Amino acid sequence: MFQNLLNSCQNAFFNDILGNWQVHAFDPAKGFSFESMKHNWERNEVGRVRLLTQCRQLYTLSHASLCHQDTVNTSLLAPLFEFIICHYWQDQRWIFSLNDDLDVLDTKTDAYAMAFVLLSFSHYYLATEDKRATQYIKATHDFLQNHMRSEFGGFDECYPLDRQLVRRQNPHMHLLEGYLAAYKATEEPEYKDQIDTLLELARDTFFDPETSTLREFFQSDWSIHPSDGHLIEPGHHFEWIWLLHEANKVSPNPMNLNISKSLWSVASKYGVSDSSGVFNQIHAETYEILDAEKRIWPITEYLKALCVIELKNDEKVKRFEKALAFLKNHYFTNDGRWNEYLDKRDIPKDFPLPGTTTYHIFLGLHEVINWSQTEFTK
Structure with a gap:
């Protein structure tokens, strides 16, 4: 049953969803990915074309070309990379977005988006050996390091600094992901040093040992x-559980794995529905469900966490089967699209297809x- 479900989801994503995106969601003349698509595969103009979206597409196609070669049109890679460096790298820094006409819209430099520059350019380099990426x-x-380090540790949300913004763990989580990829691609010691610094920040600041939860929002x-x-x-x-295990391959520390177990104990008990x-969203102290709707990306992170968390094999396989069945039956559609949101009753909501989502499903x-x-070749 597990293998049949995995094969079905694999075909639905790689052959249908990713195939459709490559055919319909790239501008053939300019080489960039559209920010959002309608369900009839027409471009959904939302007023901006973000660096984040372009980098997530570059990452997905680059990584897939290394591991699932027959599912990727590799001719898309170089034009997308060129589009990114030509349009978003300005005055020696990355800008946030263009408008629908590809004129500059927002010139701030965003820490979250920079994490995906690191991730996507690392995999693009591994796929193409284009040294410009490094x-x-x-x-x-x-x-x-020079412009966005916070006096309190970690990085500012953006440059120039906006002190009104709520500080978040989320950009730092993805910066850890980006630096892990950068270190794997280049073996530069300074990237490993940053991995260690981000892990220390997570242990000391983001993880709350009293509730065994990962806090999201902070003051300066x-x-x-x-x-x-x-x-x-x-x-x-779930995303941190997987990242902590990935980081442990580079910088072993039993504290990181202990934290991953604590996070699993809460998220798997209170964050996953019976189906x-x-x-x-849930409450950090009472574990009460605050938002029972279900966007697609959290279940993909649940799958990643299942791959690394220590469980009895029978329990792990059963969890995989239920999650893959839920993904197949509730999110994937028969016409090569997906449902981005489910309401609290697991009914799909009317929502377009964001260009940022294939990254989550792919990984x-x-x-x-x-x-x-x-597991099955042991």
């Missing part, structure tokens, strides 16, 4: 945000495929 990785790292000095500090996301708990959907299924190949 040069931009170094320039991105240098800008973060990393104290819990007074109005939003109780809001936590099970999907991010194996993953709630958007979730990629990790399960790798796990199954390892």
Whole structure:
């Protein structure tokens, strides 16, 4: 049953969803990915074309070209990379977005988006050996260090600094992901040093040992945000579980694995519905469900966490089967599209197809495929 479900989800994503995106969601003349698509595969103009979206597409196609070669039109890679460096790298830093006509819209430099520059350029380099990618990785790292380091630790949300913004763990989680990829691609010691620094920040600041939860929102000095500090996301708990295990391969530390177990104990108990959907949001102290709707990305992070968390094999396989069945039956459609949101009753909501989502689906299924190949060939 497990293998049949995995094969079905694998075909639905790689052959249908990713195939459709490559055919319909790229501008053939300019080489960029559209920000959003309608369900009839027409471009959905939303007023902006973000660096984040372009980088997530570059990552997905680059990584897939390394591991699932027959599913990727590799001729899309170089034009997309060129589009990114030509349009978003301005005045020696990355800008946030263009408008629908591809004129500059928002010139701030966003820490969250920079994480995906690191991730996507690392995989693009591994896929193409284009050394310019490593040069931009170094320039991105240098800008973060020289212009975005916070006096309280970690990085500012954006440059120029906006002190009104709520500080979040989320950009730092993805920066850890980006630096892990950068270190794997280049073996530069300074990237490993940053991995260690981000892990220390997670242990000391984001992880709350009293509740075994991952806090999301903070004030500038990393104290819990007074109005939003109780809001936590099970999907991010699962994402951190996987990242902590990935980081442990580079920088072993039993404390990181202990934290991953604690995060699992809460997120798997209170963040997953009886049908194996993953709630958007719960309360950090009472574990009450605050948002019972279910976007697609949290269940893909649940799949990744399942790949690494220590469980009895029978329980792990059963959890995989329920989650894959939920993904197949509630999110994937028969016409090569997906449902981005489910309401609290697991009914799909009317919502377009964001260009940022294939990154999540790809990596979730990629990790399960790798796990199954390892587990069933022992």
